[in-house]
Amino acid sequence: xxxxxxxxxxxxxxxxxxxxxxxxxxxxxxxxxxxxxxxxxxxxxxxxxxxxxxxxxxxxxxxxxxxxxxxxxxxxxxxxxxxxxxxxxxxxxxxxx
Numbered sequence: 001x002x003x004x005x006x007x008x009x010x011x012x013x014x015x016x017x018x019x020x021x022x023x024x025x026x027x028x029x030x031x032x033x034x035x036x037x038x039x040x041x042x043x044x045x046x047x048x049x050x051x052x053x054x055x056x057x058x059x060x061x062x063x064x065x066x067x068x069x070x071x072x073x074x075x076x077x078x079x080x081x082x083x084x085x086x087x088x089x090x091x092x093x094x095x096x097x
Contacts, residue, residue: 001036002056006088009049014081018050025074029054032070034061048083062090 043049
């Protein structure tokens with residue numbers, strides 16, 4: 001399983017638009033082949049900072065999503081709202097207790 005984390009810091013006026021975009025597309029993203037989990041987290045101290053956490057069955061599934069029309073449409077709109085560049089990375093479970 002691949003865990004994808006994307007941290008995004010938005011300009012204040014863009015937060016509501018981002019939330020609208022996320023809510024309109026969250027089911028399509030969550031139901032994309034290979035995605036088993038999608039979560040939106042808000043920074044405890046910065047209300048303009050959000051993080052998505054998603055679980056993918058394999059790297060190939062995530063790569064197919066990242067080349068999809070859905071991703072291009074959503075990301076194309078979201079990235080115009082950033083106050084700074086997003087931070088994205090993928091992880092694998094290593095030790096779980």
